Amino acid sequence: xxxxxxxxxxxxxxxxxxxxxxxxxxxxxxxxxxxxxxxxxxxxxxxxxxxxxxxxxxxxxxxxxxxxxxxxxxxxxxxxxxxxxxx
Numbered sequence: 001x002x003x004x005x006x007x008x009x010x011x012x013x014x015x016x017x018x019x020x021x022x023x024x025x026x027x028x029x030x031x032x033x034x035x036x037x038x039x040x041x042x043x044x045x046x047x048x049x050x051x052x053x054x055x056x057x058x059x060x061x062x063x064x065x066x067x068x069x070x071x072x073x074x075x076x077x078x079x080x081x082x083x084x085x086x087x
Contacts, residue, residue: 007065007074007076011077014058015062015079017054018055018059018079021051021054021058022055024051025049029079029080038059039059
């Protein structure tokens with residue numbers, strides 16, 4: 001699928017698109033339940049919702065890219081950075 005030298009760029013471009021479509025669809029990427037719902041729930045009304053379909057496809061591509069990276073020994077960065085905690 002990808003050459004190891006392209007993973008960083010591919011993830012950056014993919015994440016940019018995911019963030020865009022998540023905002024359009026009002027899906028909070030920091031909320032795992034919203035991501036799971038987007039991936040798992042299929043409604044008849046979503047057939048016309050091209051943005052949500054695109055977001056679903058992008059999330060699936062991200063998962064596949066992460067799996068490929070892990071299989072090759074790479075550690076993919078998280079889609080959303082963990083919130084900073086005050087000390």
